[in-house]
Amino acid sequence: MTSAIKLTLGSLLYYWPRQTVLSFYQQVENWAVDTVYLGETVCSRRHELRLDDWLGIAERLNSAGKEVVLATQTLIESESDLKALRKIVDNGPFRVEANEFGAVRLLFEEGMPFVAGSALNVYNPDTLALLASWGAVRWIPPVEMSCTMLAAMPVPAAMETEVFAYGRLPLAFSSRCFTARHYNLQKDACQFRCIDHPDGLTMNTREGEGFLTINGTQTQSGKVHSLVHHLGELVGTPVTALRLSPQRQGMAEVVATFRAALDGELPAAQAATQLATYLPAPACDGYWLGTAGLNPVTV
16 A cells, blocks of 8 residues: 655755766656655855756656655855855745745745745744744654654644654754865865765764765755664654655665655554665764764664
8 A cells, every 4th residue: 555655855964976966866766755845955165066957857857746845045144145045945846945043034025835944943832822823834854853752743624744864964054165175175275075964974083983074055954863763753753755855876775765664564663674774874863862962873
């Protein structure tokens, strides 16, 4: 039986060469995902693809039967960032994911329904209800929100809930660029070194253990958050979609594993074992269980 829960592909968080990005989304046309988020959300200096390029990808994915959502940048730092934001809001056919409250304001003023991204950090019912009154039709809870807290969250009628279910957790954003600092470069003269790290740059502890992942102005978890073995717990929660965050290798297999698990074709333990083959780092699920986020997965 096919699950009613949808699969979504989150926006690409890394800086990949132009042709790699185009080839990746050409493959996505044939993947079992219902919604694809597109656009640059991390750093405005990343210009391998411009808005017109993203719109071209959006049109092809839409023709392939995918819902497409254009994602906005998480930190707005300049007038040029604002201009780019306004262009996304005014794109016309595609829904927009707001990743900061400037985007929320513009979308509200335009009377456009939108997706409230996880970076808005919505933890209480009043804020969620306010966003719904402003036009939010879907929300992504903060990645630190546990299953128990989510199950107790009153979600406005007709609002969809999408949970971050796979990938390195987007933990924080900064106006400083940590990748540039790693190379002893100024942010405005970073030489676009992020492009050398297609799955981010691992930051180890003094003991040599992978702790965090540096991705330009974004800090991610060192481990890969995965909920594939928790899908049975979604019954009784408001979850309507699961977000998978793109990685460089094995993403088609990750999507197929989640789809098979959702449809009941793959037992949870077997899905976790199968998924481990494609993980770029050890798995974790601590936040979902209400504990430390980096706690390893036990099935």
